[in-house]
Amino acid sequence: MNLRTLLVISLGLGGLSACGDDKAPAAAEGDCAAGQSFKAVADPFLDKYCRTCHGATTAAKLGGEHDFSKEAEVFEHGHAMVENLTGGGTPMPPEGSKQPTAADKQKFLDWLECSGAGEGEHEH
Numbered sequence: 001m002n003l004r005t006l007l008v009i010s011l012g013l014g015g016l017s018a019c020g021d022d023k024a025p026a027a028a029e030g031d032c033a034a035g036q037s038f039k040a041v042a043d044p045f046l047d048k049y050c051r052t053c054h055g056a057t058t059a060a061k062l063g064g065e066h067d068f069s070k071e072a073e074v075f076e077h078g079h080a081m082v083e084n085l086t087g088g089g090t091p092m093p094p095e096g097s098k099q100p101t102a103a104d105k106q107k108f109l110d111w112l113e114c115s116g117a118g119e120g121e122h123e124h
Helices: 003-019 038-049 071-085 102-115
Strands: none
Touching: 038 071, 038 102, 071 102
């Protein structure tokens, strides 16, 4: 090989590496981005729209229904939350209750997805 051919090859290979994906791999299932923790996303949503009926003190009063003050309970029922929030199950929050804004609902649904909580029955 002559010097010109080597130069062309090395420039071509250098250009390919510059086009490579130096970004971190996409978040794995169940691995939310920074700032998308249970405390940062789910807790505020649940406090605002769900725990009036599904909180530590109110759940027992309502027949022992789900206590969403516990993260494990949210993971266990995350699939139903997705259904209920998107019109596929029992509409929640129920009519007459404070309804989430589209942005709040989407942020919570995104958290359910990235955390893996919304993907089906979970054993915790």
